Amino acid sequence: MRSASGFILDISKFSVLSLSLMLVACSKPESDPPAQTSSQSIELIAQDLIAVRTGELQTKIPFTGTIRAVNQSSIQAQVTATATQVNADVGEAVTKNQVLVRLNNQDNVARLAQARANLASAQAQAELAHNLMLRKKRLLDQGFISRVEYEQSQVDYKGQLETANAQKANLDIALKADQDGIIRSPLTGVITKRQVEPGQTVSAGQTLFEIVDPKQLEIQAKLPLEQQAALKTGKTIQFNIQGETQSRSARLSRISPVADQASRQIEFFATPSDVIQSLSIGAFVEGFIINQDQIQGQIIPLDSIQNLDHQPFVWVIRQQKIHKINIQVLEKRFADNQAIVKGLQSSDQISRIKFESRDENKTVSISHK
Missing domain, CATH: 2.40.420.20 (conserved putative lor/sdh protein from methanococcus maripaludis s2 fold)
Structure with missing residues (x-):
């Protein structure tokens, strides 16, 4: 039989061996993790x-501009007077020479009457001087008066004739002032703005109406001075009107001969190839000038x-x-x-x-x- 001390010694040897195995296991290098791919694939x-x-x-040169009427007019009063009659309103079509407003100015009426009276008096005096000159011519031929007296009658007649002519000029001025009281349309078109009402007193130079001809519209735009080589009459333009998806074409028709001193831009105009509605007047335009290059x-x-x-x-x-x-x-x-x-x-x-x-x-x- 083995003694107790021998049994304890065996246990100690087993413990040492187990500890050694554990240390060897801990010291064994771990396996490296699998290598990662350097670049991942992207799917599209x-x-x-x-x-x-x-x-x-x-080559296309972009620009921005607006739609405007070729023929348009702003009508101002030529005299200070009271509007007695207004015959047109916004949106109404008018014809050339149609009466839009009648102004009443009593001073002009009085001056016109006075001018007519002065002219009539001057013409009567000139006619009398003419008759006296003819009578003295006969007396001179008969030897009853001297030549000096006849020549004086000629001078009197010429003086009266010039007075009559001066009064005729005064009458023309008075007639012009009286006619300025009748405001007529200078063109056939549509009223776009009215700034006068019956009974209103207007002053000379005050705007009364604005008129445009909607049948003739054009593009008004500008280009920077450095792009002036793109501007040449006859070039094709493609453009879109604000609010429309339809692309339109036009021809460059006019170019300003000088650049604007403030903006350093050159103004140009283009005529659309098709009809544009009058409601587009003033609308914003974006487009291109197309070069042949x-x-x-x-x-x-x-x-x-x-x-x-x-x-x-x-x-x-x-x-x-x-x-x-x-x-x-x-x-x-x-x-x-x-x-x-x-x-x-x-x-x-x-x-x-x-x-x-x-x-x-x-x-x-x-x-x-």
Whole structure:
């Protein structure tokens, strides 16, 4: 039989062996975790990508302007008087020389009557002087008066004739003043503004009516001085009227010979190719002056360009990877969402999706669902 001390010794040896095994197990290096993929794949759908296409577009110079009437007039009172009759209102069609307002000025009436009386008196005196001159001519021929006396009668007649002519001029002035009391339309059109009422006293120079001819409308716009090369009569213009989706065309008809000193812009006018409703007068217009010059390059959607105004670039898929490509923008068409650029490859696909710098060079998978 084994003694108790021997049994205790065996237990101690077993404990030491177990402890050693545990230490060896703890010191064994752990297995490395599975390696992570350096770049993750990004999935896009075919609708997110646009193929680069090469083509050419006409040069378009953008502008803004308004619609105005070619024939329009602002009618002012020529005399200070009281309006006794107003015959037109806003929206009414009027014809040329139609009476719009009658003004009553008693002073003008009195001056007209006085001028007529003065003219009649002067003409009577001139006729009398003429008869006296003829009588003295006969007396001179018969030797009853001297030549000096006859010549004096001639001078008297000429003086009376000039007086009559002066009174005739005064009568014309009075007639003009009286006629100024009758306001007539200078053109055929439509009343757009009325600023006079019956019984109202108006002063000379006061605006009474504004009239436009709605049958002849045009575009009025301006371009910066540095773009003056685009202005040439006869050029085609494409434009849209505020509130309309329809695109219209026009021809550049007139150009101001000088630039505005304040804005440094040149004013020009264009005649629309089709009829525009009169309600569009004063409406805002956006359009382009189309040049015959063609710009060639790569055509891509304008909204796919990042940082458009400073170092523009696009995200492209090239060889199944994402790349940030700097480009040169040759032409921008905001209305058509198109741009002509340089710097791309024909096989590039433009991404509508905006990526971040850390996405560059990542692999792309394209789903065609």
